[in-house]
Amino acid sequence: MHESIATVISALPYMLEGALVTIVVVLGAMLFGLALGVPLAVGQVYGGRVLKRLIGFYVWFFRGVPLLVLLFLFYFGFCNLVGLNLSAFAVAIIVLGLISSAYQSQIFRGAILSLPAGQFNAARALGMSDSRTILSIILPQALRLSIPGWSNEYSIVLKDSAVTFALGVAEIMARTHFVASRTYQHLPLYLAAGLIYLALTYFGIKGLRILEQKVRIHGYVR
Amino acid sequence: MCGNIPQKVGKMILSAENIKKSYGGREILKGISLSIAKGELKVLIGPSGAGKSTLLQCLNFLVMPDEGDVWLEGKKVNHAKKRDLYAFRQQVGMIFQDFNLFDHLSALENVKIGLVRVRGMDKKAATERAMAELERVGLSNHADHYPAQLSGGQKQRVSIARALAMDPKVMLLDEPTSALDPELIGEVLAVVRDLVANGMTMIMATHQIGFSRAMADEIIFMENGLIVEQGPPLKILSNADCERTREFCSRVTDLYGEAERA
Numbered sequence: 001m002h003e004s005i006a007t008v009i010s011a012l013p014y015m016l017e018g019a020l021v022t023i024v025v026v027l028g029a030m031l032f033g034l035a036l037g038v039p040l041a042v043g044q045v046y047g048g049r050v051l052k053r054l055i056g057f058y059v060w061f062f063r064g065v066p067l068l069v070l071l072f073l074f075y076f077g078f079c080n081l082v083g084l085n086l087s088a089f090a091v092a093i094i095v096l097g098l099i100s101s102a103y104q105s106q107i108f109r110g111a112i113l114s115l116p117a118g119q120f121n122a123a124r125a126l127g128m129s130d131s132r133t134i135l136s137i138i139l140p141q142a143l144r145l146s147i148p149g150w151s152n153e154y155s156i157v158l159k160d161s162a163v164t165f166a167l168g169v170a171e172i173m174a175r176t177h178f179v180a181s182r183t184y185q186h187l188p189l190y191l192a193a194g195l196i197y198l199a200l201t202y203f204g205i206k207g208l209r210i211l212e213q214k215v216r217i218h219g220y221v222r
Numbered sequence: 223m224c225g226n227i228p229q230k231v232g233k234m235i236l237s238a239e240n241i242k243k244s245y246g247g248r249e250i251l252k253g254i255s256l257s258i259a260k261g262e263l264k265v266l267i268g269p270s271g272a273g274k275s276t277l278l279q280c281l282n283f284l285v286m287p288d289e290g291d292v293w294l295e296g297k298k299v300n301h302a303k304k305r306d307l308y309a310f311r312q313q314v315g316m317i318f319q320d321f322n323l324f325d326h327l328s329a330l331e332n333v334k335i336g337l338v339r340v341r342g343m344d345k346k347a348a349t350e351r352a353m354a355e356l357e358r359v360g361l362s363n364h365a366d367h368y369p370a371q372l373s374g375g376q377k378q379r380v381s382i383a384r385a386l387a388m389d390p391k392v393m394l395l396d397e398p399t400s401a402l403d404p405e406l407i408g409e410v411l412a413v414v415r416d417l418v419a420n421g422m423t424m425i426m427a428t429h430q431i432g433f434s435r436a437m438a439d440e441i442i443f444m445e446n447g448l449i450v451e452q453g454p455p456l457k458i459l460s461n462a463d464c465e466r467t468r469e470f471c472s473r474v475t476d477l478y479g480e481a482e483r484a
């Protein structure tokens with residue numbers, strides 16, 4: 001018992017450094033997914049038939065292929081093929097981001113479709129262009145409505161990030177695995193790793209809840 | 223069709239010719255022509271499904287007509303060209319049955335956004351103008367309120383202020399009081415009455431027969447996508463040529479007539 005606690009305590013700084021890597025990977029992937037997911041959603045709702053179809057294919061692909069397959073495909077396959085020399089860390093952010101963009105686009109799409117259609121007409125009736133209406137009227141409301149879905153997506157990306165240890169990204173899981181294989185204290189170490197993930201989930205969702213309250217539309221009940 | 227008067231495009235603020243629209247093989251508008259001169263109020267009446275709402279939305283191309291043309295001050299609107307379409311819509315104010323305020327913006331911002339984002343006015347001037355329009359509809363003390371914090375009547379008045387801020391040459395009102403509780407109808411009609419007094423040109427679909435009798439220059443009775451009859455309120459409401467018009471008018475007068483004579 002003493003020994004296991006001592007192992008965890010001495011490994012903790014090393015593991016928490018990994019937590020920092022995890023946070024950067026997750027935030028990077030979420031933001032990349034946001035930047036890509038918003039235009040994907042707009043295209044899927046307002047675009048022409050061909051565009052809708054293309055985006056539908058993109059979403060189907062990235063939601064359908066397992067993360068581990070995509071990581072290996074990208075890191076060992078695609079990067080080699082085109083001679084791209086990316087670090088495992090960068091590939092982790094890109095692949096998680098691409099997958100997240102597919103999921104996020106569907107969160108935003110749902111939010112856009114849930115807005116009353118009349119507001120688009122009202123903006124048009126003022127002489128507003130469609131793109132201006134999407135930027136000034138639709139997205140500010142749709143993004144607010146997306147925050148609850150976003151906190152779901154955050155907790156999924158956070159847990160998915162553990163899989164990137166397969167590429168050797170020095171995040172929580174990789175470091176825990178490394179210490180455990182040397183000390184044989186699997187139980188306490190993986191328990192500690194699980195607790196770190198739980199804490200990250202808790203604080204991330206709490207943060208998003210606070211954001212949701214902050215940007216809440218006054219008097220708006222849903 | 224009886225009592226249909228041929229229209230002149232010339233001096234009219236807004237004219238429409240032979241507007242046709244079908245949805246999925248069903249003809250909603252079967253060729254409507256109308257025009258309105260400066261300062262006139264024309265009221266569209268007719269049973270639901272007559273095509274009043276579709277007609278109003280065709281007039282500013284929120285719904286694209288299958289056939290027909292619209293003229294603004296004698297100039298044909300080229301709605302295929304985006305720039306022309308947007309410029310045209312700026313000059314045509316539209317009021318909707320269910321208000322369609324922008325939920326994430328305060329009353330003031332709702333009125334301001336067209337000025338800033340469409341007309342490119344600087345923020346300070348836009349704020350002043352928006353406040354003046356809210357004042358005009360009696361809501362300057364509600365400028366910071368969000369749509370969810372306003373009553374139906376207040377929302378509709380904000381939406382009127384929002385349209386007025388763009389200096390429209392003509393306004394289209396699509397049953398502006400139909401979604402309101404009876405006790406809130408009066409405050410919106412009072413604002414519309416004010417607009418009439420100030421010479422605003424308007425086409426309004428409504429069931430408020432008493433209001434139409436008192437304020438309209440002309441009542442247009444529509445049914446099944448066609449104009450059945452049009453003329454001065456007194457004639458249409460009490461001495462119409464068409465049997466169908468008389469029948470409809472007597473029925474709505476029974477229903478809605480009494481309440482707003484007050």
